[in-house]
Amino acid sequence: MSVPRSRRAVLAGMLTLAGAAQAAGDAPLAREPWPGAKVLRGERYVVIGHRAHSGLLADLAARAERARRKVAAIWGPVRPVILFPETDAGAEVLAGAGASDGLAAMATADRVIVVPSGYARLSRIGRDVVVAHELTHVATGATRGGRVPTWLSEGFADYVGYSGSGLDVRTVAAELAGEVRAGTLPDGLPGPADFAPGAARLPQVYEEAWLACRYIAGRFGERALVRLYGGGPSPGGSGPPSHGGDIEAVLGLSPAAFAAGWRDYLRRELG
Ligand SMILES: [Zn+2]
Incomplete structure:
Protein backbone atom coordinates (compact mmCIF):
# COMPACT_ATOMS: atom_id res chain seq x y z
CA MET A 1 0.00 0.00 0.00
CA SER A 2 1.52 3.33 -1.00
CA VAL A 3 -0.44 5.50 1.39
CA PRO A 4 1.78 6.75 4.20
CA ARG A 5 1.11 5.16 7.51
CA SER A 6 1.14 7.08 10.72
CA ARG A 7 1.40 6.34 14.30
CA ARG A 8 1.06 8.09 17.59
CA ALA A 9 3.68 7.06 20.06
CA VAL A 10 2.92 6.73 23.72
CA LEU A 11 5.05 9.72 24.47
CA ALA A 12 3.76 12.22 26.91
CA GLY A 13 3.69 11.07 30.48
CA MET A 14 0.31 12.65 31.01
CA LEU A 15 -1.33 10.26 28.61
CA THR A 16 -0.23 7.18 30.47
CA LEU A 17 -1.55 5.52 33.57
CA ALA A 18 0.33 6.56 36.65
CA GLY A 19 2.40 3.67 37.87
CA ALA A 20 1.16 1.30 35.20
CA ALA A 21 2.98 -1.99 35.22
CA GLN A 22 5.17 -2.62 32.23
CA ALA A 23 3.35 -4.75 29.73
CA ALA A 24 4.34 -8.36 29.77
CA GLY A 25 6.30 -9.60 26.81
CA ASP A 26 4.35 -10.05 23.63
CA ALA A 27 2.63 -13.33 23.07
CA PRO A 28 4.20 -15.47 20.38
CA LEU A 29 3.59 -14.28 16.84
CA ALA A 30 -0.04 -14.80 15.95
CA ARG A 31 -0.40 -14.57 12.22
CA GLU A 32 -3.60 -16.51 11.83
CA PRO A 33 -6.63 -14.62 10.50
CA TRP A 34 -9.40 -13.83 12.91
CA PRO A 35 -11.77 -16.72 13.28
CA GLY A 36 -14.61 -15.78 15.55
CA ALA A 37 -13.79 -12.06 15.66
CA LYS A 38 -16.13 -9.95 17.75
CA VAL A 39 -17.72 -7.13 15.77
CA LEU A 40 -19.37 -4.10 17.34
CA ARG A 41 -21.20 -2.10 14.72
CA GLY A 42 -22.53 1.34 15.56
CA GLU A 43 -24.49 3.59 13.27
CA ARG A 44 -21.26 5.14 11.99
CA TYR A 45 -18.39 2.99 13.27
CA VAL A 46 -17.20 -0.59 13.31
CA VAL A 47 -14.95 -2.02 16.01
CA ILE A 48 -13.53 -5.50 15.44
CA GLY A 49 -11.71 -7.39 18.14
CA HIS A 50 -9.69 -10.57 18.03
CA ARG A 51 -10.09 -12.38 21.35
CA ALA A 52 -10.50 -9.04 23.03
CA HIS A 53 -12.45 -8.77 26.25
CA SER A 54 -16.04 -7.66 25.58
CA GLY A 55 -15.81 -4.82 28.10
CA LEU A 56 -12.63 -3.50 26.51
CA LEU A 57 -14.22 -3.61 23.06
CA ALA A 58 -17.36 -1.83 24.24
CA ASP A 59 -15.16 0.82 25.85
CA LEU A 60 -13.23 1.22 22.59
CA ALA A 61 -16.49 1.54 20.67
CA ALA A 62 -17.56 4.41 22.93
CA ARG A 63 -14.21 6.09 22.30
CA ALA A 64 -14.57 5.49 18.54
CA GLU A 65 -17.88 7.33 18.58
CA ARG A 66 -16.46 10.24 20.61
CA ALA A 67 -13.47 10.45 18.29
CA ARG A 68 -15.74 10.36 15.25
CA ARG A 69 -17.69 13.33 16.57
CA LYS A 70 -14.54 15.32 17.29
CA VAL A 71 -13.13 14.69 13.82
CA ALA A 72 -16.48 15.46 12.19
CA ALA A 73 -16.80 18.76 14.09
CA ILE A 74 -13.40 20.04 13.02
CA TRP A 75 -12.56 18.32 9.74
CA GLY A 76 -15.58 16.50 8.34
CA PRO A 77 -17.36 13.17 8.33
CA VAL A 78 -15.47 9.95 8.86
CA ARG A 79 -16.63 6.40 9.55
CA PRO A 80 -14.17 4.72 11.89
CA VAL A 81 -13.12 1.14 11.38
CA ILE A 82 -11.02 0.16 14.37
CA LEU A 83 -9.26 -3.18 14.78
CA PHE A 84 -8.23 -4.53 18.17
CA PRO A 85 -5.87 -7.46 17.59
CA GLU A 86 -4.87 -9.88 20.30
CA THR A 87 -1.16 -9.09 20.22
CA ASP A 88 1.25 -6.33 19.23
CA ALA A 89 2.62 -8.64 16.56
CA GLY A 90 -0.90 -8.99 15.19
CA ALA A 91 -1.15 -5.20 15.03
CA GLU A 92 2.09 -5.00 13.08
CA VAL A 93 0.81 -7.54 10.57
CA LEU A 94 -2.46 -5.64 10.13
CA ALA A 95 -0.67 -2.32 9.71
CA GLY A 96 1.94 -3.81 7.40
CA ALA A 97 4.39 -2.02 9.66
CA GLY A 98 7.52 -2.93 11.54
CA ALA A 99 8.06 -2.59 15.24
CA SER A 100 5.15 -1.24 17.22
CA ASP A 101 7.26 -0.65 20.34
CA GLY A 102 6.04 2.36 22.26
CA LEU A 103 2.98 2.86 20.07
CA ALA A 104 -0.62 2.75 21.24
CA ALA A 105 -2.27 2.74 17.83
CA MET A 106 -1.46 3.02 14.15
CA ALA A 107 -3.46 4.24 11.18
CA THR A 108 -3.54 2.98 7.63
CA ALA A 109 -5.41 4.62 4.77
CA ASP A 110 -8.79 3.45 6.02
CA ARG A 111 -8.54 2.07 9.52
CA VAL A 112 -7.13 2.49 12.99
CA ILE A 113 -5.25 -0.43 14.52
CA VAL A 114 -4.84 -0.64 18.26
CA VAL A 115 -1.49 -1.84 19.63
CA PRO A 116 -2.63 -3.79 22.69
CA SER A 117 0.31 -3.32 25.08
CA GLY A 118 0.74 0.41 24.38
CA TYR A 119 -3.00 1.03 24.52
CA ALA A 120 -3.20 -0.75 27.88
CA ARG A 121 -0.69 1.70 29.34
CA LEU A 122 -2.82 4.74 28.46
CA SER A 123 -5.08 6.61 30.82
CA ARG A 124 -8.72 7.09 29.82
CA ILE A 125 -7.95 10.53 28.43
CA GLY A 126 -4.88 9.14 26.73
CA ARG A 127 -7.00 6.53 24.94
CA ASP A 128 -9.42 9.17 23.70
CA VAL A 129 -6.57 11.37 22.47
CA VAL A 130 -4.82 8.53 20.65
CA VAL A 131 -7.97 7.16 18.99
CA ALA A 132 -8.97 10.65 17.80
CA HIS A 133 -5.40 11.36 16.67
CA GLU A 134 -5.27 8.25 14.49
CA LEU A 135 -8.80 8.72 13.22
CA THR A 136 -7.84 12.24 12.13
CA HIS A 137 -5.04 10.71 10.05
CA VAL A 138 -7.55 8.36 8.44
CA ALA A 139 -9.99 11.21 7.71
CA THR A 140 -7.41 13.62 6.32
CA GLY A 141 -5.28 10.99 4.63
CA ALA A 142 -8.15 9.97 2.43
CA THR A 143 -7.86 13.27 0.59
CA ARG A 144 -4.48 14.71 1.48
CA GLY A 145 -2.14 11.74 1.96
CA GLY A 146 1.42 12.94 2.29
CA ARG A 147 0.75 16.35 0.79
CA VAL A 148 1.25 18.47 3.88
CA PRO A 149 4.35 18.87 6.03
ZN1 LIG B 1 0.20 10.77 14.07
Whole structure:
Protein backbone atom coordinates (compact mmCIF):
# COMPACT_ATOMS: atom_id res chain seq x y z
CA MET A 1 0.00 0.00 0.00
CA SER A 2 1.52 3.33 -1.00
CA VAL A 3 -0.44 5.50 1.39
CA PRO A 4 1.78 6.75 4.20
CA ARG A 5 1.11 5.16 7.51
CA SER A 6 1.14 7.08 10.72
CA ARG A 7 1.40 6.34 14.30
CA ARG A 8 1.06 8.09 17.59
CA ALA A 9 3.68 7.06 20.06
CA VAL A 10 2.92 6.73 23.72
CA LEU A 11 5.05 9.72 24.47
CA ALA A 12 3.76 12.22 26.91
CA GLY A 13 3.69 11.07 30.48
CA MET A 14 0.31 12.65 31.01
CA LEU A 15 -1.33 10.26 28.61
CA THR A 16 -0.23 7.18 30.47
CA LEU A 17 -1.55 5.52 33.57
CA ALA A 18 0.33 6.56 36.65
CA GLY A 19 2.40 3.67 37.87
CA ALA A 20 1.16 1.30 35.20
CA ALA A 21 2.98 -1.99 35.22
CA GLN A 22 5.17 -2.62 32.23
CA ALA A 23 3.35 -4.75 29.73
CA ALA A 24 4.34 -8.36 29.77
CA GLY A 25 6.30 -9.60 26.81
CA ASP A 26 4.35 -10.05 23.63
CA ALA A 27 2.63 -13.33 23.07
CA PRO A 28 4.20 -15.47 20.38
CA LEU A 29 3.59 -14.28 16.84
CA ALA A 30 -0.04 -14.80 15.95
CA ARG A 31 -0.40 -14.57 12.22
CA GLU A 32 -3.60 -16.51 11.83
CA PRO A 33 -6.63 -14.62 10.50
CA TRP A 34 -9.40 -13.83 12.91
CA PRO A 35 -11.77 -16.72 13.28
CA GLY A 36 -14.61 -15.78 15.55
CA ALA A 37 -13.79 -12.06 15.66
CA LYS A 38 -16.13 -9.95 17.75
CA VAL A 39 -17.72 -7.13 15.77
CA LEU A 40 -19.37 -4.10 17.34
CA ARG A 41 -21.20 -2.10 14.72
CA GLY A 42 -22.53 1.34 15.56
CA GLU A 43 -24.49 3.59 13.27
CA ARG A 44 -21.26 5.14 11.99
CA TYR A 45 -18.39 2.99 13.27
CA VAL A 46 -17.20 -0.59 13.31
CA VAL A 47 -14.95 -2.02 16.01
CA ILE A 48 -13.53 -5.50 15.44
CA GLY A 49 -11.71 -7.39 18.14
CA HIS A 50 -9.69 -10.57 18.03
CA ARG A 51 -10.09 -12.38 21.35
CA ALA A 52 -10.50 -9.04 23.03
CA HIS A 53 -12.45 -8.77 26.25
CA SER A 54 -16.04 -7.66 25.58
CA GLY A 55 -15.81 -4.82 28.10
CA LEU A 56 -12.63 -3.50 26.51
CA LEU A 57 -14.22 -3.61 23.06
CA ALA A 58 -17.36 -1.83 24.24
CA ASP A 59 -15.16 0.82 25.85
CA LEU A 60 -13.23 1.22 22.59
CA ALA A 61 -16.49 1.54 20.67
CA ALA A 62 -17.56 4.41 22.93
CA ARG A 63 -14.21 6.09 22.30
CA ALA A 64 -14.57 5.49 18.54
CA GLU A 65 -17.88 7.33 18.58
CA ARG A 66 -16.46 10.24 20.61
CA ALA A 67 -13.47 10.45 18.29
CA ARG A 68 -15.74 10.36 15.25
CA ARG A 69 -17.69 13.33 16.57
CA LYS A 70 -14.54 15.32 17.29
CA VAL A 71 -13.13 14.69 13.82
CA ALA A 72 -16.48 15.46 12.19
CA ALA A 73 -16.80 18.76 14.09
CA ILE A 74 -13.40 20.04 13.02
CA TRP A 75 -12.56 18.32 9.74
CA GLY A 76 -15.58 16.50 8.34
CA PRO A 77 -17.36 13.17 8.33
CA VAL A 78 -15.47 9.95 8.86
CA ARG A 79 -16.63 6.40 9.55
CA PRO A 80 -14.17 4.72 11.89
CA VAL A 81 -13.12 1.14 11.38
CA ILE A 82 -11.02 0.16 14.37
CA LEU A 83 -9.26 -3.18 14.78
CA PHE A 84 -8.23 -4.53 18.17
CA PRO A 85 -5.87 -7.46 17.59
CA GLU A 86 -4.87 -9.88 20.30
CA THR A 87 -1.16 -9.09 20.22
CA ASP A 88 1.25 -6.33 19.23
CA ALA A 89 2.62 -8.64 16.56
CA GLY A 90 -0.90 -8.99 15.19
CA ALA A 91 -1.15 -5.20 15.03
CA GLU A 92 2.09 -5.00 13.08
CA VAL A 93 0.81 -7.54 10.57
CA LEU A 94 -2.46 -5.64 10.13
CA ALA A 95 -0.67 -2.32 9.71
CA GLY A 96 1.94 -3.81 7.40
CA ALA A 97 4.39 -2.02 9.66
CA GLY A 98 7.52 -2.93 11.54
CA ALA A 99 8.06 -2.59 15.24
CA SER A 100 5.15 -1.24 17.22
CA ASP A 101 7.26 -0.65 20.34
CA GLY A 102 6.04 2.36 22.26
CA LEU A 103 2.98 2.86 20.07
CA ALA A 104 -0.62 2.75 21.24
CA ALA A 105 -2.27 2.74 17.83
CA MET A 106 -1.46 3.02 14.15
CA ALA A 107 -3.46 4.24 11.18
CA THR A 108 -3.54 2.98 7.63
CA ALA A 109 -5.41 4.62 4.77
CA ASP A 110 -8.79 3.45 6.02
CA ARG A 111 -8.54 2.07 9.52
CA VAL A 112 -7.13 2.49 12.99
CA ILE A 113 -5.25 -0.43 14.52
CA VAL A 114 -4.84 -0.64 18.26
CA VAL A 115 -1.49 -1.84 19.63
CA PRO A 116 -2.63 -3.79 22.69
CA SER A 117 0.31 -3.32 25.08
CA GLY A 118 0.74 0.41 24.38
CA TYR A 119 -3.00 1.03 24.52
CA ALA A 120 -3.20 -0.75 27.88
CA ARG A 121 -0.69 1.70 29.34
CA LEU A 122 -2.82 4.74 28.46
CA SER A 123 -5.08 6.61 30.82
CA ARG A 124 -8.72 7.09 29.82
CA ILE A 125 -7.95 10.53 28.43
CA GLY A 126 -4.88 9.14 26.73
CA ARG A 127 -7.00 6.53 24.94
CA ASP A 128 -9.42 9.17 23.70
CA VAL A 129 -6.57 11.37 22.47
CA VAL A 130 -4.82 8.53 20.65
CA VAL A 131 -7.97 7.16 18.99
CA ALA A 132 -8.97 10.65 17.80
CA HIS A 133 -5.40 11.36 16.67
CA GLU A 134 -5.27 8.25 14.49
CA LEU A 135 -8.80 8.72 13.22
CA THR A 136 -7.84 12.24 12.13
CA HIS A 137 -5.04 10.71 10.05
CA VAL A 138 -7.55 8.36 8.44
CA ALA A 139 -9.99 11.21 7.71
CA THR A 140 -7.41 13.62 6.32
CA GLY A 141 -5.28 10.99 4.63
CA ALA A 142 -8.15 9.97 2.43
CA THR A 143 -7.86 13.27 0.59
CA ARG A 144 -4.48 14.71 1.48
CA GLY A 145 -2.14 11.74 1.96
CA GLY A 146 1.42 12.94 2.29
CA ARG A 147 0.75 16.35 0.79
CA VAL A 148 1.25 18.47 3.88
CA PRO A 149 4.35 18.87 6.03
CA THR A 150 4.75 16.36 8.85
CA TRP A 151 4.43 19.03 11.55
CA LEU A 152 1.04 19.93 10.13
CA SER A 153 -0.28 16.36 9.85
CA GLU A 154 0.93 15.36 13.32
CA GLY A 155 0.06 18.70 14.90
CA PHE A 156 -3.42 18.68 13.40
CA ALA A 157 -4.04 15.11 14.57
CA ASP A 158 -3.10 16.14 18.11
CA TYR A 159 -5.12 19.35 17.77
CA VAL A 160 -8.20 17.23 17.13
CA GLY A 161 -7.10 14.62 19.67
CA TYR A 162 -6.75 17.10 22.52
CA SER A 163 -9.76 19.23 21.58
CA GLY A 164 -12.34 19.23 24.32
CA SER A 165 -10.02 17.30 26.65
CA GLY A 166 -9.90 20.17 29.12
CA LEU A 167 -6.20 19.55 29.62
CA ASP A 168 -3.92 22.43 30.46
CA VAL A 169 -1.37 23.43 27.80
CA ARG A 170 1.55 23.19 30.18
CA THR A 171 0.45 19.70 31.19
CA VAL A 172 0.14 18.41 27.65
CA ALA A 173 3.36 20.09 26.55
CA ALA A 174 5.26 19.43 29.77
CA GLU A 175 8.55 18.47 28.09
CA LEU A 176 8.59 21.49 25.80
CA ALA A 177 7.52 23.77 28.65
CA GLY A 178 10.55 22.59 30.61
CA GLU A 179 12.84 23.67 27.77
CA VAL A 180 11.11 27.02 27.29
CA ARG A 181 11.26 27.83 30.99
CA ALA A 182 14.96 27.00 30.88
CA GLY A 183 15.33 29.63 28.17
CA THR A 184 15.48 27.45 25.05
CA LEU A 185 13.04 28.00 22.19
CA PRO A 186 13.07 25.88 19.03
CA ASP A 187 14.70 27.62 16.07
CA GLY A 188 11.98 26.63 13.66
CA LEU A 189 9.24 24.15 12.93
CA PRO A 190 10.30 20.50 13.14
CA GLY A 191 11.12 18.65 9.93
CA PRO A 192 10.12 15.11 8.92
CA ALA A 193 13.28 13.51 10.38
CA ASP A 194 12.45 14.96 13.79
CA PHE A 195 9.40 12.69 13.92
CA ALA A 196 11.31 9.47 13.19
CA PRO A 197 10.85 6.72 15.78
CA GLY A 198 13.53 7.05 18.43
CA ALA A 199 14.43 10.62 17.42
CA ALA A 200 15.77 12.82 20.18
CA ARG A 201 13.19 15.23 21.58
CA LEU A 202 10.27 13.24 20.13
CA PRO A 203 7.83 14.39 22.85
CA GLN A 204 8.89 18.02 22.38
CA VAL A 205 8.57 17.74 18.61
CA TYR A 206 4.97 16.53 18.82
CA GLU A 207 4.27 19.33 21.27
CA GLU A 208 5.80 21.91 18.93
CA ALA A 209 3.62 20.66 16.10
CA TRP A 210 0.49 20.62 18.27
CA LEU A 211 1.15 24.16 19.47
CA ALA A 212 1.79 25.40 15.93
CA CYS A 213 -1.70 24.22 15.01
CA ARG A 214 -3.19 25.60 18.22
CA TYR A 215 -1.51 28.93 17.46
CA ILE A 216 -2.99 29.00 13.97
CA ALA A 217 -6.48 28.15 15.23
CA GLY A 218 -6.24 30.75 18.00
CA ARG A 219 -4.94 33.58 15.85
CA PHE A 220 -6.52 32.90 12.47
CA GLY A 221 -9.44 30.64 13.39
CA GLU A 222 -10.01 26.91 13.21
CA ARG A 223 -11.31 27.17 9.65
CA ALA A 224 -7.99 28.67 8.60
CA LEU A 225 -6.20 25.71 10.15
CA VAL A 226 -8.44 23.31 8.23
CA ARG A 227 -7.87 25.31 5.01
CA LEU A 228 -4.13 25.22 5.55
CA TYR A 229 -4.40 21.45 5.69
CA GLY A 230 -6.33 21.54 2.43
CA GLY A 231 -9.71 20.73 3.92
CA GLY A 232 -12.95 22.62 4.05
CA PRO A 233 -14.89 24.04 1.13
CA SER A 234 -12.76 25.34 -1.70
CA PRO A 235 -13.30 28.99 -2.72
CA GLY A 236 -14.91 28.16 -6.03
CA GLY A 237 -17.27 25.55 -4.68
CA SER A 238 -16.31 22.20 -6.15
CA GLY A 239 -12.84 21.14 -7.18
CA PRO A 240 -9.93 20.06 -5.07
CA PRO A 241 -8.63 22.47 -2.45
CA SER A 242 -5.15 23.59 -3.30
CA HIS A 243 -3.60 25.10 -0.21
CA GLY A 244 -2.05 22.09 1.51
CA GLY A 245 0.61 23.52 3.81
CA ASP A 246 0.90 26.88 2.02
CA ILE A 247 1.26 29.29 4.95
CA GLU A 248 1.64 32.38 2.78
CA ALA A 249 -1.48 31.70 0.72
CA VAL A 250 -3.73 30.77 3.64
CA LEU A 251 -2.46 32.90 6.50
CA GLY A 252 -1.02 35.83 4.61
CA LEU A 253 2.30 35.55 6.44
CA SER A 254 5.76 34.71 5.20
CA PRO A 255 7.04 31.42 6.65
CA ALA A 256 9.60 33.42 8.66
CA ALA A 257 6.95 35.71 10.12
CA PHE A 258 4.82 32.70 10.93
CA ALA A 259 7.70 30.97 12.71
CA ALA A 260 8.43 34.12 14.71
CA GLY A 261 4.79 34.39 15.78
CA TRP A 262 4.77 30.72 16.78
CA ARG A 263 7.91 31.17 18.90
CA ASP A 264 6.34 34.15 20.67
CA TYR A 265 3.27 32.02 21.29
CA LEU A 266 5.40 29.25 22.80
CA ARG A 267 7.01 31.80 25.11
CA ARG A 268 3.61 33.16 26.17
CA GLU A 269 1.91 29.78 26.65
CA LEU A 270 4.76 27.84 28.21
CA GLY A 271 7.18 30.36 29.69
ZN1 LIG B 1 0.20 10.77 14.07
